[in-house]
Amino acid sequence: MWAMIRGVPHGLVYVRLWREADRPLIFGGKKMRTGSKNPLSDCTLCPRECHVDRLAGQRGYCGQTAQIVAARAALHYWEEPCISGRAGSGAVFFCGCPLRCSFCQNRDIAAGRAGREVGTERLAEIFLHLQQQGANNINLVTATHFVPLLVPALEAAKDRGLRIPVVYNTSSYEKVSTLRMLDGLVDIYLPDLKYVSSALSGLLSNAPDYFETAQEALAEMVRQTGKPLFLSPEGKRLDAEQMNEACCGEEGDLADADFLMQKGVIVRHLALPGQREDSRRVLRYLHRTYGNRIYISLMNQYTPMPGAALKLPELGRKLTQEEYEALTGYAIALGVENGFLQEGDTVGESFIPDFDGTGL
Numbered sequence: 001m002w003a004m005i006r007g008v009p010h011g012l013v014y015v016r017l018w019r020e021a022d023r024p025l026i027f028g029g030k031k032m033r034t035g036s037k038n039p040l041s042d043c044t045l046c047p048r049e050c051h052v053d054r055l056a057g058q059r060g061y062c063g064q065t066a067q068i069v070a071a072r073a074a075l076h077y078w079e080e081p082c083i084s085g086r087a088g089s090g091a092v093f094f095c096g097c098p099l100r101c102s103f104c105q106n107r108d109i110a111a112g113r114a115g116r117e118v119g120t121e122r123l124a125e126i127f128l129h130l131q132q133q134g135a136n137n138i139n140l141v142t143a144t145h146f147v148p149l150l151v152p153a154l155e156a157a158k159d160r161g162l163r164i165p166v167v168y169n170t171s172s173y174e175k176v177s178t179l180r181m182l183d184g185l186v187d188i189y190l191p192d193l194k195y196v197s198s199a200l201s202g203l204l205s206n207a208p209d210y211f212e213t214a215q216e217a218l219a220e221m222v223r224q225t226g227k228p229l230f231l232s233p234e235g236k237r238l239d240a241e242q243m244n245e246a247c248c249g250e251e252g253d254l255a256d257a258d259f260l261m262q263k264g265v266i267v268r269h270l271a272l273p274g275q276r277e278d279s280r281r282v283l284r285y286l287h288r289t290y291g292n293r294i295y296i297s298l299m300n301q302y303t304p305m306p307g308a309a310l311k312l313p314e315l316g317r318k319l320t321q322e323e324y325e326a327l328t329g330y331a332i333a334l335g336v337e338n339g340f341l342q343e344g345d346t347v348g349e350s351f352i353p354d355f356d357g358t359g360l
């Protein structure tokens with residue numbers, strides 16, 4: 001279950017419970033914004049910079065060619081409440097991953113062991129179908145390596161009536177140049193900030209440059225979206241402060257899930273067992289850099305996966321309640337006002353849906 005960190009008048013802070021060869025990509029008669037040379041022919045889309053020809057079927061670190069592969073497209077109810085709302089988020093889970101963390105809970109799709117091919121036109125239809133199903137947004141999960149293919153799908157879907165916000169859900173191991181292809185197409189970024197320590201990111205994600213890369217990526221995301229903006233049940237546009245007042249005031253018996261994010265950035269941090277100091281560094285960085293211009297989502301759902309302890313012994317266990325409470329207390333003491341917490345034993349909860357090709 002999610003809870004929220006909110007600032008209230010008087011400066012007090014509290015937690016409130018609630019419930020293809022080198023040719024331009026053409027689609028729909030339009031030349032793509034990805035440039036004249038197809039970026040997949042010499043792929044440097046992400047910081048791995050593999051320089052493989054994905055159009056010729058070569059695979060780099062992410063494990064994917066120039067064909068979109070996804071594992072599921074369906075309503076999803078386990079994101080932060082302003083993303084899932086009551087009707088659910090229209091989540092599309094893509095296969096392959098440029099980061100490949102050793103503790104990944106979605107390793108079957110990250111490693112490309114599941115999923116089916118989806119053409120660009122079909123992907124646009126999927127977005128529109130999710131909207132027809134009542135989705136509050138289109139939620140693109142781990143799509144970095146498919147961005148040049150996503151762009152025409154999003155443009156086509158918008159041309160045909162896609163009106164709900166588009167969410168880009170990412171590890172933050174992203175190049176600014178790739179994110180810029182999405183400028184004006186993505187409304188909400190849902191990035192992770194996993195580590196500050198390069199030793200930790202090198203050990204667990206084979207990415208010693210993770211933090212410096214993510215820093216630049218986050219700055220670009222915030223630049224694109226601006227401050228958080230929400231839609232009230234009455235259809236009013238509210239900033240974060242107005243939303244907090246509407247939820248927490250005397251008439252504020254509306255649930256947080258009634259206020260849907262329309263624009264903004266929510267940075268997620270999954271607290272890892274035994275890594276308190278690095279988690280603190282993540283929180284300090286985010287709060288000092290962005291203050292209340294972003295939301296911070298502090299997650300306690302780390303689940304030990306087979307073999308995770310081989311890299312770091314503490315990863316063989318769950319996060320303790322004491323560790324999580326110490327971290328949430330630290331966030332509140334820092335002055336974080338716009339944030340989300342998780343409550344209860346989320347390790348056993350099914351945040352991971354069946355990757356069985358539903359909706360594709």
Ligand code: SF4
Binds near residue numbers: 044046049059064098
């Ligand atoms: S997107 Fe894939 S192939 Fe391209 S640089 Fe990244 S990991 Fe390598």
